[in-house]
Amino acid sequence: MTTNILDPRSLILVLLIIIQCSDAKKPNIILMMADDLGIGDVGCFGNTTIKTPNIDRLAREGAKLTQHLSASSLCTPSRAAFLTGRYPIRSGMAARGFARVTLFVAASGGLPTSETTFAELAKTAGYKTALLGKWHQGLSQDSLGDYEHHPNSQGFEYFYGYPLTNMKDFGKDTRESLFRSIFPYWNFQIVTAFVIMFICCTCLYSTRMVGLALYIILVIFGSSVLFTVHYAIIIRYRDFNSLLFRNKELVEQPMELSTLTRRFAAEGVEYLEKRRNDKEPFLLTIGWPHMHTYLDTAKAFVNRNKHGRYGDALEELDWGVGEILGALDRSNLADNTFIYFTSDNGGHLEERNADGEVHGGYNGIYKGGKAHGAVDGGIRMPTVLRYPPAVRPGTVIDEPTSLMDVFPTIANIIQTKLQPKLHIDGQDMMPLLSGKETVSSHDFMFHYCGDDIHAIRYRPRTGSSIWKLVLKSPNYLPGKQMCQFACSCQEAIVNDPPLLHDMTSDPSESRPVDGTRHPEVVSLMLKALEDHKDSIIPVINQLDMPRLLWKPWLQPCCGSFPSCSCSDEKFEGQFVE
Incomplete structure (x- = not known):
């Protein structure tokens, strides 16, 4: 029996299929990044003294990544790698000097527009894109207002946030600097x-x-x-660098820190409501100001636990995550949204306020912390995600993954092919997250301190061992696993021979094994190191001293110089306490 393709019933059936396929909704994406959050700070990673129910909810309803690694233990290079899926040295966002991050809004260095960000990928695929919160990838390059490094020039259609970072100097305690x-x-x-x-x-x-x-x-x-x-x-450091932008308009100088998290949450909720109404697919990125100092929260979060202002800020951060989750639920968008939460680097162990109170995070069993080079306490991030179409609730991934993996994973989700010329160091996480694969796609990872490689991580295709070869270690203060404030890459201790750790049995890096008993492992890792170095194409160093220095001609000012003062009218009076 044959079917007449001109039969009305057949035509209707084909038409319905076409309509159904064309009406298929593209998945939405929400990426949230905390600042200096330790892996031991979060409930689902073992903390019992601070409540983080919303972050824990994502782990329960999705996946927890226990070995999710940053490309750097400092924020500017880490976020550059996160945005591009590439080691920061490839974009010129890795520097060996003392100041390995951008410290002034009026500096000329920043993420080059020649780099491709995941926001640009999504925008090309028809997505609405937005960034709320921290950027820390530069602002202008040659002249005030050229906005060469601005988020609007890097694929984000909407930006409400600050170009630098939160700083101790931005708070109300004048002793903090x-x-x-x-x-x-x-x-x-x-x-x-x-x-x-x-x-x-x-x-x-x-x-x-x-x-x-x-x-x-x-x-x-x-x-x-x-x-x-x-x-x-x-x-004038606070006045010149505590700036809040809405797109390219400077709307607040200096920022009011006590309301910042609530404003970003409100902006996030508003953005999701707009997307519910216009039904456009979106990529929303939120760079929360916590846990970087200065720590300032709403009065409702004061004295919520025994960890002082750090604990207060973490519970406010978790509340902000909950606001975003609630807006997703109310908009009926949760089932079709990939939502991801992580930190840019580990907790800052040395951070204290003027009274000596600890204002840095807890990195659990892992050695070291922020700015410590290659030790896991500074590069192993508390990471959870949820994606109902592909990730089963309660999934736990103990395999090595990277912040750089977000870029190719997004490309997979939005079904966009990567340009062949792009040298992407990240790997698509979806085979691992969906259970199709059980071993990390990364054979090797390279852990940088500035522009210098301090360690190599190797995941063999068989067995359970994950090897880490430590070439250089932080030069800690005597009897401590801390530096004065930030560990220096140049002053790191050269390990001769390198220290070999089995990270599966020794995640705290406390018991190096004899490398001579595993010569084939060490040989493979050193060969991979040389191959990786050969793949690095020299580019302009965006974080060298001339580009990091404050340049008066690049200084934004709200109002007349040198007063430079204004407040965001949109939220004026909304969060009065």
Whole structure:
């Protein structure tokens, strides 16, 4: 029996199939990233003293990734890798110097527009894209307002957030200062520098190596430089760097930190309601301000646990996650949304406030923390995600995965092919998350400190061992697993021979095994290291000192300089306590 393709019933059936296929909804994506959150801070990762029910809910309804690794233990390079799926050295976002992150809004370095972000992938695929919260990938490059590094230039159609990061200096306690934490005798050092400069110029003049006019010029120039540094870094650091933008409009200077998390949550809820109404697929990224200092929360979250302001901030962060989950539920979008929560790096072990209260996170059994190079406490992130179409509730992934994996995973979800010219270091996580694969797609991972590789991780295709070869270790203070404030990459201890750890049996990196008993493993890892180095194409270093320095001509100002002050009218009076 044959079917007449012109039969009306057949035509109706074909038409219904076409309509059904064309009406299939593209999956939505929500990516949330905390700042300096330790893996031991979250309930589903073992913490029993701080309540994180909303983050825990994602783990219960989706998956928990126990070995999800950052490409760096500091925020600027980590977030660059997260956005692009590439090691930060490939984009020029890795630096060896002391300042391995952007410290000024008016610096010229940042994520190059030649890089492709996951927001650009989604935008090309017809998605609405938005970023709320922290960016920390630069702002302008050559002139004020060129916005070369702005989120709007990197695929995000809507941006409501801050271009730098939250800083101790941005709070209400005038004793708090990042630079005073790093350089406790900053004022003395400035005076000393002035005295030395004056003596040197005077000696040059007295020996007739310079004339009177040149001597005066040198003294005035040197004094101006020192005054400018002191003015920008100490006196006006908060005013010049605590900035809140809505797209390219500066709407608040300085930011009001106590309401920041609530405002980002409100913006997120509003954005989801718009997408429910217009039915457009979306990629929403939220960079929460917590847990970076300065820690400031709403009064409703004060004294909620025994961990002081750090614990208060974490519970407010979890509340913000809950606001987003609630909006998803109310909009009937949850079943078709990939939602992911992580941190940019581990907890900051050295962080203290002016009274000595601990304001850094807890990294559980893992060694080290933020800015410690390659030890797992600084690069193993508390990560949970939910995607009902493919991930079974209660899934636990103990295999090595990476923040860089988000990029190719999104490409899979939105069914977008990656450009062949892109050297993507991340791997699609969906085979692992869906249970189709049981072993990580990563054979090797390379753990950087700045632009230097401090360790290599190897996952053989068989067995359960996950090997880590540590080439360099942090130069800790005597008797401690901490540095003064941030560990230096240059001062790291060279391990000769390198330390070999089986991370499956020794996740705390406390019992190195004899490498001579596993020569084939060490040989494979060193060969992979050389192959990886050969794949690195030199690019402009966006975090070298000339690009990190404060440049007055790039300084945004709300109102008339030097007052530079305004507040966001949209939320004015909404969160009065």
